Amino acid sequence: MRLSTKWRDTWSTIASDVDSRRSERVTIEGDVFDVVRMGRGEPLVLVPGLAGSWKLLMPLARRLAREYEVVSYSLRGDRSRGRGGPGDSRRRHVDVGGHADDLAALIDRLGMECPAVFGVSFGAAVALELAVEQPGCLGSLIVQGIEERFRTTIGSTIAQHVLERYPLPANSPFLNQFLNLLYGTKPEPGPRTDFVVDRIWETPQAVMAERLRQLRQFDVADRLWRIDVPTLVLAGSKDAIIPASRQKRLAQGISGARFESIEGAGHIGFVTHADAVVRQVHDHFQRVKASV
Structure with missing residues (x-):
């Protein structure tokens, strides 16, 4: 899928605000992490999901940056370039706990004192792992798209198998079905899709498949x-993918x-309901302030 110039210009205005985005690279145990900051105010760390890195969070980050200092970053493995077939990643992989250790080290390296942490999907698992193992690192927690113990389904097993073994074109039927799952319905063609x-x-x-494997071992139910x-x-x-009842x-x-x-x-x-998510985040911050 590719955008016309008209749609590309329209969506780029919504999806990113390059002039106000501040970028840097942070090295942790020899690995380099891209870090982006936007806005001013109370710190809020956005932890990206299984795919798309911090760039997929930019429409949300731009809205949140109107009131908060939003920080997001590349998970270990995100800086590998290109689609890549199985085994093409040049980065070592870790479990969810390892990603949480990366997040804790990043918070410390950036000099943030107990920021709010907001994780989505795979990033929500990382945020939960941080909260149960290193609770002193964060001041409040927001998660979307995760449960306390990841339940393997036929769909996730098939997805992992396909991602590991078959290089896929961008217009593959598998990707179309995957998008249907992500949206919860068939998405309308256009700039957002x-x-x-x-x-x-x-x-x-290879990175996506590895993260699916890591999720299969994720379990914080007893912590x-x-x-x-x-x-x-x-x-x-x-x-x-994870029904609301389980969340x-x-x-x-x-x-x-x-x-x-x-x-x-x-x-x-x-991505699709960013304004509604921002309202919930703002309400959460207000409740946290009121409880102090």
Whole structure:
């Protein structure tokens, strides 16, 4: 999928604000992480998902940056370039706990003191792992698109198998079905869908497959009691990957956590329903302030 000049210009205005974005690179244990900052105010760290890196979060980050200092970064493996076939990643992979260690080190390296952390999808697993193992690193927690124990499905098993073994073109039927799952419905052709496709394919297949393997081992169910920061669990009402009912159970397992549903949103509601997500984030910050 490619955009016409008209649509590309329109969506680029929505999706990014290059002039106000500040970029840097941070080295942690010999690995380089791209870091982007936007806005001014209370710090909010956005942890990206399984594919698309921080770039897929830019429409949301731009909106949040009107009120907060938004920081996002590349997960380990995101800086590999191109679609890449199986085994094409040049970066070593770690488990979800390793990604959480990276996040803790990054927060420390950037000099942030207990920022709010907002993780989406795979990034939500990373944020949860940080909250249960290193709770002193964050001041509040927001997660979208995760449950306390990842449940392997036929769909995730097939997806991992395909990503590991078959280099896929951007217009493959598999990708179309994958998009349907992400949106919770068949997406309308246009700039937003093209944006999502382009960002996803910037993450090599091998990296996506490895992260699916890591999720299969993810389980914080018996450690949720360790979370002692204000927590908001967001879920798209049409999330076809992790249904809202299962995300609600996650919230029920965390002391004092709130659950909110984003009506009509799928798994990537942070892209498709960014304004609704921003309202929930703002309300969360206000509640945290009021409780101090």
